[in-house]
Amino acid sequence: MADSVIDVGAAGDIEPGKFIAVKVAGRSYIIARVDERFYAVEDNCSHEDYPLSYGCLDGAYIKCSLHGSWFSLETGEPQEPPADEPIATFRVTVQGGRLLLDTSRPA
Numbered sequence: 001m002a003d004s005v006i007d008v009g010a011a012g013d014i015e016p017g018k019f020i021a022v023k024v025a026g027r028s029y030i031i032a033r034v035d036e037r038f039y040a041v042e043d044n045c046s047h048e049d050y051p052l053s054y055g056c057l058d059g060a061y062i063k064c065s066l067h068g069s070w071f072s073l074e075t076g077e078p079q080e081p082p083a084d085e086p087i088a089t090f091r092v093t094v095q096g097g098r099l100l101l102d103t104s105r106p107a
């Protein structure tokens with residue numbers, strides 16, 4: 001397993017429609033589950049430095065609770081102002097029931 005691939009927990013611990021926040025090497029990530037699919041994005045709004053984990057999910061979108069921008073978990077793209085830059089997305093896979101986050105590459 002590459003150094004950039006980190007076991008961040010059991011897939012079964014995240015219910016559909018929920019997310020967890022994890023910290024790896026000083027950087028914060030959100031691991032979200034939408035139905036049976038998992039997404040990983042940086043836990044930081046692109047508008048200002050503010051944790052997206054304070055927000056909420058609706059389908060494959062996460063809302064920043066500070067100024068209300070929604071971001072796609074799939075692409076990282078903001079869906080409405082005030083944010084106008086994407087957030088970083090990362091590959092996360094499930095192997096043997098474990099969530100493996102690849103911090104080196106976009107999803």
Ligand code: FES
Pocket residue numbers: 045046047048049050064065066067068069082083
């Ligand atoms: S800090 Fe997230 S929309 Fe402003």
